[in-house]
Amino acid sequence: MTYLEPWGPIRDSISLRDAMDRLLEDSVITPAKISTAGMPKIDIKEKKDSVVIKAELPGVAEEDVEVEIADSVMTISGEKKTEKEEEKEGYYYKESHTGAFSRSFTLPSEVKAEKANAEMDGGILTITVPKVEARTPKKIAVKKKTK
Template structure:
């Protein structure tokens, strides 16, 4: 019958589309395994769309936020910290390396007012919505017409 409303459809990442393209052509090739992609939450408030990117172990200098046309790109690199010790690692499960995430911006975003801040391992990007143009109401005085048409 009806499909559910998808308010964030325009924010589907470019990376997901590329991954899907490769999965269709080469099912055994998985881009998710080949590079580090931090987890991203996207949600909407009354006046903004918020993007929160998990980047623990990084600082604000390691992250870049760029806008080109209608695409917001978040990139960065988490470097492997080589510890000078005689201990041998048995397992390393943390991800290291560079990442890039791209998001298509809806038309109602005010690109000039986008802000980003880094706090406790989370990069928070605030995308303010444009104020909606309200219809202007104009009152027009109605005059009575006399018998002569004036």
């Protein structure tokens, strides 16, 4: 038998130690955060008949981007070119990344890679890949064996 206990604001509130642990946990740089530093941010959306991928590529020209699909793995790679040397001088602080990048990820469905479409607009790369039609099972009639 389970007993219900009345709610109590003091008993149910988190302790100061738990709050500090959460605060410090969120501020520590983890290997996962480091591994995606400088990499394009990716959104993958599965629609009824396609998979749509959006990648943030500010400052990257479309001719410097490559998209490949092998099996169900998509790779977006390219290069954000560095500024001319004279434009680099005088920075007090600089967070923007330059150089080569590559992101690979597994697509959520089987797709028709040869029918993929990629467009760049305002620093956003949008890739639309049609899904393979669902295979419908074929029914086979069972007959009595003739002698």
